[in-house]
Amino acid sequence: MALLSCRNLSMAYEGHTVISGLSFSVEKGDYLCIVGENGSGKSTLVKSLLGLKKPAAGEIVFGNGLSANGIGYLPQQTDIQKDFPASVREVVLSGCLNKLRGRFFFSKKEKARAEETMSLLGIADIRRDCYRNLSGGQQQRVLLARALCATESLLLLDEPVSGLDPLVTKEMYGMIQRINKSGITVIMVSHDIPSAVEYANRILHLHGQSFFFGRTEEYIKSDLGSRFLSAERKERKNG
Amino acid sequence: MAEFFVSLRDSVFGMFSYGFMVRALVGGLLISLCSALLGVSLVLKRYSMIGDGLSHVSFGAMAVAMAAGLAPLQFAIPIVVLAAFLLLRLNENSRVRGDSAVALVSTSALAIGVAAISSSTGVNTDVYSYMFGSLLGMSKSDVLLCVVFSAIILVMFVLFYNRIFAVTFDENFTRATGTNAGLYDMVIAVLTAVTIVLGMRMMGAMLISSLIIFPVLSALQLCRSYRSVVLVSAALSGVCFFAGIWISYHFDDPYSIPPGAGIVLINLLVFLLFSAVSFVRRHKKSVSGQKAGG
Ligand SMILES: Nc1ncnc2c1ncn2[C@@H]1O[C@H](COP(=O)(O)OP(=O)(O)O)[C@@H](O)[C@H]1O
Ligand SMILES: [Mg+2]
Numbered sequence: 001m002a003l004l005s006c007r008n009l010s011m012a013y014e015g016h017t018v019i020s021g022l023s024f025s026v027e028k029g030d031y032l033c034i035v036g037e038n039g040s041g042k043s044t045l046v047k048s049l050l051g052l053k054k055p056a057a058g059e060i061v062f063g064n065g066l067s068a069n070g071i072g073y074l075p076q077q078t079d080i081q082k083d084f085p086a087s088v089r090e091v092v093l094s095g096c097l098n099k100l101r102g103r104f105f106f107s108k109k110e111k112a113r114a115e116e117t118m119s120l121l122g123i124a125d126i127r128r129d130c131y132r133n134l135s136g137g138q139q140q141r142v143l144l145a146r147a148l149c150a151t152e153s154l155l156l157l158d159e160p161v162s163g164l165d166p167l168v169t170k171e172m173y174g175m176i177q178r179i180n181k182s183g184i185t186v187i188m189v190s191h192d193i194p195s196a197v198e199y200a201n202r203i204l205h206l207h208g209q210s211f212f213f214g215r216t217e218e219y220i221k222s223d224l225g226s227r228f229l230s231a232e233r234k235e236r237k238n239g
Numbered sequence: 240m241a242e243f244f245v246s247l248r249d250s251v252f253g254m255f256s257y258g259f260m261v262r263a264l265v266g267g268l269l270i271s272l273c274s275a276l277l278g279v280s281l282v283l284k285r286y287s288m289i290g291d292g293l294s295h296v297s298f299g300a301m302a303v304a305m306a307a308g309l310a311p312l313q314f315a316i317p318i319v320v321l322a323a324f325l326l327l328r329l330n331e332n333s334r335v336r337g338d339s340a341v342a343l344v345s346t347s348a349l350a351i352g353v354a355a356i357s358s359s360t361g362v363n364t365d366v367y368s369y370m371f372g373s374l375l376g377m378s379k380s381d382v383l384l385c386v387v388f389s390a391i392i393l394v395m396f397v398l399f400y401n402r403i404f405a406v407t408f409d410e411n412f413t414r415a416t417g418t419n420a421g422l423y424d425m426v427i428a429v430l431t432a433v434t435i436v437l438g439m440r441m442m443g444a445m446l447i448s449s450l451i452i453f454p455v456l457s458a459l460q461l462c463r464s465y466r467s468v469v470l471v472s473a474a475l476s477g478v479c480f481f482a483g484i485w486i487s488y489h490f491d492d493p494y495s496i497p498p499g500a501g502i503v504l505i506n507l508l509v510f511l512l513f514s515a516v517s518f519v520r521r522h523k524k525s526v527s528g529q530k531a532g533g
Contacts, residue, residue: 050415052411052414052415068415068417069416069417070417071416072416073412073415073416075409075411075412075415084407084408084465085462085464085467085468086404086408086464086465087463087466089464090404090408090464090465090466091408094401094404094412094413095416097401097402097405097413097416097418098416098417098418100401100402104400104401106401130463130464133463146412150416
């Protein structure tokens with residue numbers, strides 16, 4: 001059974017339809033990139049997967065014991081205030097909140113998990129630093145660590161590299177790839193199609209009311225894929 | 240120097256020899272702690288004005304209760320809790336701008352309160368005491384109420400510490416990982432409302448909001464983690480309360496400073512001090528940063 005599948009999903013804001021008739025499924029271990037222009041509904045889709053926004057029609061089904069609460073999420077634009085004083089450790093540990101269930105305090109196990117995740121992402125030595133004083137790349141790592149603490153199976157990343165410089169972007173992609181290789185399913189929203197094609201094994205391209213969903217190789221050969229990829233190549237040559 | 244400390248000690252211990260002073264200290268210290276803890280979330284979520292608005296609603300509700308011969312606290316607490324829900328909702332669904340909504344509610348409540356008082360008893364000292372508090376006039380039962388409610392608030396805050404941090408830091412993430420963020424927003428709202436109603440008795444509508452805002456703003460100048468902000472603002476709030484009371488007690492010749500005003504002034508002083516330290520620290524850092532870079 002698929003880890004997650006969407007059947008005939010439609011999403012709307014106050015009657016204005018953003019997505020309609022969308023169907024796709026994600027298997028365990030997949031690396032799915034959701035691409036599409038700004039405003040095509042990528043973040044809206046993410047919100048529906050997380051259960052933050054109800055579908056106008058259709059359904060989202062979770063398999064393999066996953067539920068919306070077990071998804072590790074890295075938001076596109078956080079409502080985190082610029083001047084919020086929180087240490088790196090506090091932010092990462094807050095990712096374990098869904099493991100508390102009825103308890104009030106974090107156990108040794110959850111604290112150890114936060115420590116491990118910080119070491120894994122190379123932020124262990126800044127664990128006492130204030131989140132607001134970090135560079136953009138460091139902040140994204142912290143949020144990735146927090147997301148990783150929240151899940152055993154599925155990471156959902158909404159434009160995790162936007163605003164990062166090329167070097168840091170590459171590092172971030174590398175990290176996400178390693179996490180995926182370790183067995184965690186990744187769904188990543190991106191508007192960087194060349195990188196999506198490089199890393200992902202499945203592509204979901206939202207385009208107006210239509211969409212493409214399939215293997216990356218199929219996407220490259222498809223109408224939509226070849227059109228967007230050649231447009232990107234041209235832009236790179238000119239730029 | 241030694242003489243100064245002896246007289247300071249005598250003056251501080253002297254305070255404890257009056258029953259009304261002990262009551263004021265115990266009740267006030269507890270309320271100060273509670274308001275500083277809740278203030279952290281209110282200030283960080285940019286809801287400080289809600290605290291101010293609620294104190295006016297609390298004034299209005301107490302005035303109406305007095306005019307109607309109802310028990311003031313029992314009447315005011317549910318009303319203020321309701322107002323807290325309303326204001327938080329208004330802030331989220333921003334049809335009406337949040338800050339105008341707060342101004343709207345708080346001025347109306349103030350008007351209703353004044354109208355209720357003057358139509359029943361005529362403006363008298365009661366208005367003054369509700370505007371500026373009657374810290375030194377707390378009865379035994381007032382203090383008991385303070386102790387009970389503060390204990391509940393402190394315990395709830397400690398128990399929900401991790402969740403309160405999460406909803407304050409990033410509500411969407413917290414919601415996405417399955418925590419009922421709305422519920423904890425409500426917990427914060429209820430605790431804040433109760434703190435404000437109790438604090439109103441002592442500090443008055445005018446000054447309670449400063450108890451919520453000042454210690455947190457001071458702590459924010461220097462702290463680098465949420466936990467330290469919480470601990471430092473609670474400590475500052477207690478210390479400033481004590482110092483403010485002492486000033487008001489000590490300098491009562493020939494004119495006295497009301498305790499509420501004394502507490503706010505001390506808080507202001509601490510805030511300025513902390514801001515200065517923070518400014519110097521940042522300035523030093525940027526200078527050394529330039530040196531290292533150049
Ligand atoms: N909260 C909202 N209320 C109304 N419309 C919205 C809201 N959020 C997004 N939209 C609209 O939905 C469409 C899709 O937005 P979004 O999912 O953020 O796109 P993307 O993430 O692909 O850039 C856009 O046209 C946007 O204007
Ligand atoms: Mg988006």
